[in-house]
Amino acid sequence: MIGLNEYLILSGILFSIGLVGVLRRKNLLMLFFATEIMLNSANIAFAAIGGHYGDMSGQMFAFFIIAVAASEVAVGLGLLIVLYKKQGTLDLDNLAVMKG
Amino acid sequence: MEQIAFYLFSVLTIGLFLVTVLSSNVLYAMTSLAAGMVIISGFFFLVGADFLGVVQLVVYVGAVMALYSFGMMFFDATRDIKEKNTNNYLVFLLGGMIAVMFVIIFSAPVIGENIQATYFVANATNPQAVGLILFTKYLIPFEVAAIMLLVAMIAGIILAGKKMDDSLTTKDENHEEGATFDLKDNK
Numbered sequence: 001m002i003g004l005n006e007y008l009i010l011s012g013i014l015f016s017i018g019l020v021g022v023l024r025r026k027n028l029l030m031l032f033f034a035t036e037i038m039l040n041s042a043n044i045a046f047a048a049i050g051g052h053y054g055d056m057s058g059q060m061f062a063f064f065i066i067a068v069a070a071s072e073v074a075v076g077l078g079l080l081i082v083l084y085k086k087q088g089t090l091d092l093d094n095l096a097v098m099k100g
Numbered sequence: 101m102e103q104i105a106f107y108l109f110s111v112l113t114i115g116l117f118l119v120t121v122l123s124s125n126v127l128y129a130m131t132s133l134a135a136g137m138v139i140i141s142g143f144f145f146l147v148g149a150d151f152l153g154v155v156q157l158v159v160y161v162g163a164v165m166a167l168y169s170f171g172m173m174f175f176d177a178t179r180d181i182k183e184k185n186t187n188n189y190l191v192f193l194l195g196g197m198i199a200v201m202f203v204i205i206f207s208a209p210v211i212g213e214n215i216q217a218t219y220f221v222a223n224a225t226n227p228q229a230v231g232l233i234l235f236t237k238y239l240i241p242f243e244v245a246a247i248m249l250l251v252a253m254i255a256g257i258i259l260a261g262k263k264m265d266d267s268l269t270t271k272d273e274n275h276e277e278g279a280t281f282d283l284k285d286n287k
Binding site: 002006007008009010011012013014015016017018019020021022023024025027029030032033034036037040043044045047048050051056057059060062063064066067068069070071072073074075077078079080081082084085090 | 102103106110113114117118120121126129130133136137140143144146147148149151152155156159160163164167168171174175188191192194195196198199200202203206229230233234237238241245248249251252253255256257258259260
C-alpha cells in the first residue's frame with residue numbers, strides 16, 4: 001500500500017526538477033515547460049492529500065490549477081509569439097532593453 | 101500491484117521531466133513533457149481521482165500540448181538552443197535546497213496533524229462527487245475560472261491572431277498604412 005508520504009516525496013522531487021529548470025534555463029519556452037512541471041507536481045500533491053483524507057477539496061483545487069495553467073498558456077504563448085516577431089529570439093538575455 | 105504502478109510511473113515521470121529540463125532541443129523537451137503529462141494522469145487514477153485524471157488527459161495532453169505545438173510553428177524549433185549558463189552546480193544546489201524547503205514547510209503540517217475531511221460525499225462515484233461538490237461549495241470559483249478562461253481566450257486571439265503579417269507593438273509607417281487601408285476596405 002502506497003501511503004501519502006510517497007506521493008508527497010514524489011511531488012517534491014518533481015517540483016525541484018521544475019525549479020531547477022526555471023533557474024537554469026534562459027529560453028522563455030523552456031521556462032514555460034518548467035512552469036508546467038511545477039504546476040503538475042502541485043496537482044499530484046493536492047490529489048494525493050485529498051484522496052488520502054477522503055476530502056474532495058484537493059481535487060477541486062487541482063481543477064482550478066489546471067484552469068489557471070490553461071489560461072496562462074494561452075496568454076503566455078500569445079505574448080511569446082509577439083515577442084518572437086519583434087525580436088527574432090526568445091532568449092532572456094535579449095529582453096534587457098530597459099537597462100539604463 | 102499499486103506499488104508496481106506507483107514506482108514505475110514515478111521513475112518514468114522523473115526521467116521524462118529531467119529530459120524536458122535538461123534537453124537543448126525544443127522538440128525533445130515538448131514531446132517528453134507531453135508523455136510526462138500522460139503518466140501524471142496515471143497517478144490521478146491511482147489516487148482515486150478518476151475525473152481529474154480524465155481532465156488532465158483532455159486539457160493538458162489535448163489542449164495545452166496542442167497549443168504548444170501550434171506555437172512551435174512560429175519559432176525555429178529544429179535549431180538547438182544556445183544558452184549561456186554560468187555555474188550550473190550552484191543552480192542545482194539552490195534549486196534543490198529551495199524545493200526541499202518548500203516541501204518541508206508545506207507538507208509537515210499535513211504529515212504531523214490528523215486533518216479531518218470537510219467536504220466528503222458518501223455513496224457516490226468519483227465524477228458524481230466532483231459534480232456535487234463543484235456546483236455547490238465551489239460554484240463561485242467555477243464561474244470566476246470560466247470568466248478567466250474567456251479573458252485568456254480573447255487575449256490569446258488578439259495577441260497571436262490579429263494581423264499576423266505585421267507587428268502589433270512597433271508603430272512604424274507600414275503599420276499605419278496597413279491600418280488606414282483596412283479602414284478603407286471596411287467602408
